Amino acid sequence: MLPMAMLLAAALTVHAGTSYDYDADDRYGVYAYAYSDTLYGPPDVTKWAPQPKPAPAAPPVLNYQVGNGDTMYQIARDFNISLQTLMDYNDITQPRGLQIGQTLRIPQPDENIGLPPGDAPVVSRVLSSTLTAYTAGIESTGKTAAHPDYGITYSGSRAEEGRTIAVDPKIIPIGATVYIEGIGIRKAEDTGSAIRGSRIDLFMNDVGQAREFGVKKNVKVFVLKEA
Known part of the structure; x- marks a missing residue:
């Protein structure tokens, strides 16, 4: 049946x-x-059927090269992480005893800060800088467009908006690449009589925009170590 x-x-x-x-x-x-x-x-x-959850992505990582006078406390503060997080991430049990040239891995709680793609970049210094802006014109350099060195930087390259900054070479070497928080990647190519210490001048084409930029204080700047 x-x-x-x-x-x-x-x-x-x-x-x-x-x-x-x-x-x-x-x-x-x-x-x-x-x-x-x-x-x-x-x-x-x-x-x-229950689907397996994807593994959480590892946080972006920066590498920091310890310099003269650096402490774990200062480095943790510079990167907005706790001292314990920095120690745990680098298997360090005591916060003292850093060696100059030692490389520390720095976890970033947010997305990558905008550094160039590729291997984890090495930061050699973190600065709290004052930012201003300048142009190639007479109001900033004293040169007119007829001058043979008009628009030519200290490094010999032609100034370019979105790339060129003026720095104090005692603080940031000429040719160094930096990441300026809220601005992006820039290249140290120029100097200026008023640029001393951690102050940085951003090159702009338009004098009106340079004046409108004004003065911005306490901006975090990451100086990158050349590969």
């Missing part, structure tokens, strides 16, 4: 709008799964 599910499947006629999983169950008193397997094949339960 055929099972009830098979007899039911043979006897039922498909009508538009009929759901056999439920309508037939109500009308004929059979369990939906009994004839559902017959009519449609076994249900695909894999779509209800």
Whole structure:
């Protein structure tokens, strides 16, 4: 004798709008799964199976090269992380005893700060700088467009907005790449009589924009170690 599910499947006629999983169950008193397997094949339960969660992405990492006078406390503060986080991330049990030239791995709680792609960059110094802006014109350099050195930087390159900054070479070497928080990557190519200490002058083409930029204080600047 055929099972009830098979007899039911043979006897039922498909009508538009009929759901056999439920309508037939109500009308004929059979369990939906009994004839559902017959009519449609076994249900695909894999779509209800719990899916593995992707592993959390590792935080972006910077490398910091310890310089003269650096302390774990200062480095942690510069990168806005706790001292304990810095110690744990570098398997350090005592905060004292750093060596000049030692490299520390710095986890970044936020997304990468905008440093160039590739291997984890090495930061050689973190500064709290005052930012101003300048142009190639007479108001900033004393030179007119007719001057043979108009627009030429201390390094010999032509000043370019979005790349060139003027620095104090005693603090940031000429040719160094820096990341300025809120600004981006810039290249130390120029100097200026008023640029002393950690102050940085950003080159701009338009004098109006340079004046509008004004003075911005306590801006964090990461000096990158050349590869």
